Amino acid sequence: MSTQSWTDSQPIVSIKDVHKSFGNLEVLKGISLDVMKGEVVCIIGPSGSGKSTLIRCINALNDIQSGSIEVQGIEVNDKALNKLELRKKVGMVFQQYNLFPHKTALENVMMAPIKVLKQSPADVEKRARELIAKVRLQGKEESYPGELSGGQQQRVAIARSLAMNPDVMLFDEVTAALDPETVKEVLVTIKDLAEEGMTCMLVTHEMGFAKEIADHIYFTDRGVIVEHGPPTTFFDQAKDERTREFLSQIL
Amino acid sequence: MLETFIEFFRQLADDHPRWNFIFFYEPRQWARIVKGLQYTLILSFACVILSVIIGVVGAWLQSSPSKWIRRFVQGYIQFFRNTPPFVQLLFFYFALGQFTPAVTGPDGWTEIPIISNVGWAIISLSFFAGAFNVEIFRAGIEAVPESTQEAADALGFSRMQTYKEVVLPLAFRVSLPALNNNLVNLVKTTTQAIGIAVPELLYQCVSIWNDYPSAQYPTMLLLFFSFIILVGLLVFGMHRWEKAMYIPGYGE
Ligand SMILES: Nc1ncnc2c1ncn2[C@@H]1O[C@H](COP(=O)(O)OP(=O)(O)O)[C@@H](O)[C@H]1O
Numbered sequence: 001m002s003t004q005s006w007t008d009s010q011p012i013v014s015i016k017d018v019h020k021s022f023g024n025l026e027v028l029k030g031i032s033l034d035v036m037k038g039e040v041v042c043i044i045g046p047s048g049s050g051k052s053t054l055i056r057c058i059n060a061l062n063d064i065q066s067g068s069i070e071v072q073g074i075e076v077n078d079k080a081l082n083k084l085e086l087r088k089k090v091g092m093v094f095q096q097y098n099l100f101p102h103k104t105a106l107e108n109v110m111m112a113p114i115k116v117l118k119q120s121p122a123d124v125e126k127r128a129r130e131l132i133a134k135v136r137l138q139g140k141e142e143s144y145p146g147e148l149s150g151g152q153q154q155r156v157a158i159a160r161s162l163a164m165n166p167d168v169m170l171f172d173e174v175t176a177a178l179d180p181e182t183v184k185e186v187l188v189t190i191k192d193l194a195e196e197g198m199t200c201m202l203v204t205h206e207m208g209f210a211k212e213i214a215d216h217i218y219f220t221d222r223g224v225i226v227e228h229g230p231p232t233t234f235f236d237q238a239k240d241e242r243t244r245e246f247l248s249q250i251l
Numbered sequence: 252m253l254e255t256f257i258e259f260f261r262q263l264a265d266d267h268p269r270w271n272f273i274f275f276y277e278p279r280q281w282a283r284i285v286k287g288l289q290y291t292l293i294l295s296f297a298c299v300i301l302s303v304i305i306g307v308v309g310a311w312l313q314s315s316p317s318k319w320i321r322r323f324v325q326g327y328i329q330f331f332r333n334t335p336p337f338v339q340l341l342f343f344y345f346a347l348g349q350f351t352p353a354v355t356g357p358d359g360w361t362e363i364p365i366i367s368n369v370g371w372a373i374i375s376l377s378f379f380a381g382a383f384n385v386e387i388f389r390a391g392i393e394a395v396p397e398s399t400q401e402a403a404d405a406l407g408f409s410r411m412q413t414y415k416e417v418v419l420p421l422a423f424r425v426s427l428p429a430l431n432n433n434l435v436n437l438v439k440t441t442t443q444a445i446g447i448a449v450p451e452l453l454y455q456c457v458s459i460w461n462d463y464p465s466a467q468y469p470t471m472l473l474l475f476f477s478f479i480i481l482v483g484l485l486v487f488g489m490h491r492w493e494k495a496m497y498i499p500g501y502g503e
Pocket residue numbers: 022025027045046047048049050051052053054
């Protein structure tokens with residue numbers, strides 16, 4: 001397996017000069033960034049700047065035209081890519097939760113480990129119940145997504161991803177569709193994860209949260225990374241005019 | 252009790268010659284009706300199951316990456332939807348039936364085709380109703396949000412697993428009312444099997460009223476009555492199924 005060559009001292013996600021177009025529209029114009037194991041990276045930037053596209057390319061939901069994306073040594077831009085191996089390593093949480101509406105919260109969490117990883121249902125159920133407790137949803141195991149609030153659904157979605165034991169978690173504006181009151185409960189869940197050492201890449205508009213949780217912040221605009229740095233310097237000493245303007249609008 | 256029932260209809264036939272419910276008092280005619288019902292049930296049951304399978308598989312193939320497979324399915328739908336089912340039945344039996352091999356019967360000299368007329372009726376009616384089912388399921392599948400499938404994709408589900416575990420269960424729920432209608436039509440269309448002499452209920456009834464013209468009204472009544480019951484059972488079952496598949500908080 002190609003992952004044998006990968007060690008913790010190398011970036012767990014390594015993105016090099018990635019270009020991505022939809023037809024004639026070039027959305028990513030040479031993006032490079034590295035994420036080390038255990039790091040929390042936030043990607044911010046105006047709407048339409050290609051943040052979602054970048055995140056989706058990392059777990060091969062979108063393909064790329066050129067450049068390289070490696071996740072623990074697996075090259076994503078490879079015709080012979082084993083998508084399953086990649087997706088075992090990468091968990092993804094979407095803005096619209098995208099739970100399976102015909103399955104209870106517990107079943108949503110249990111499904112992939114049983115069907116994809118072929119783990120024993122009894123073990124999976126035990127772990128799924130722990131995960132549901134971890135995202136603070138005890139008592140909601142038997143509820144269907146349609147019976148849960150947005151924040152609760154999003155936490156089920158996080159538990160569902162975690163059930164696959166990923167090495168990296170991708171979050172794409174996971175609080176953008178939520179009521180202000182429920183944003184916090186989801187952010188707390190993500191913070192717990194980050195503090196346990198999970199490698200996280202988040203696209204977010206919650207600047208306060210990014211400042212608090214991120215090890216590194218990337219600001220993207222029109223398909224390029226304009227500026228990046230640790231939150232302390234990034235927020236207070238932004239050099240680029242576009243970054244300053246964006247921050248002044250959003251803060 | 253049964254005696255009075257039989258006696259009543261014998262008397263009725265005597266008093267009113269147009270109302271000869273002969274199958275209620277003559278065991279031989281009753282046996283014909285029972286046999287006819289059996290065949291109608293077999294046809295209905297087999298065709299409902301097969302046509303649903305054809306619908307599921309066809310809808311799956313319609314989302315195939317191969318252009319040729321998609322075209323083939325589209326061609327199948329066009330043909331079976333746009334031609335009369337009765338003509339299809341005759342075509343299957345008389346045209347295709349010629350090319351299927353036959354085996355020698357136990358008596359050593361009769362040639363028995365491996366697909367009987369009942370077999371051909373089931374095949375032809377299933378493909379007929381199946382063509383509609385493909386369309387019905389496809390509409391259901393299109394109602395399943397891309398993003399839900401993407402979530403399954405991101406969790407490592409294969410295309411097949413996503414279809415089976417996520418897309419189909421959701422598409423089924425959306426498709427049920429239309430499926431219900433098509434299956435009701437299918438059950439009624441089984442009477443066309445009379446065209447290739449399948450001894451189903453209509454065939455038996457026609458035979459009875461040919462032998463006993465005085466039994467024509469009663470057998471027609473029996474036909475209507477039987478199908479009302481049969482279709483009623485189907486609809487009842489489908490509604491039960493719909494209820495069983497209800498998901499709290501979904502689809503309202
Ligand atoms: N599947 C797609 N087909 C065509 N254009 C797309 C597709 N997905 C995104 N885009 C376009 O790519 C650009 C970047 O989109 P996106 O990555 O969603 O930005 P962000 O998440 O930063 O708001 C937008 O102009 C969007 O319209």
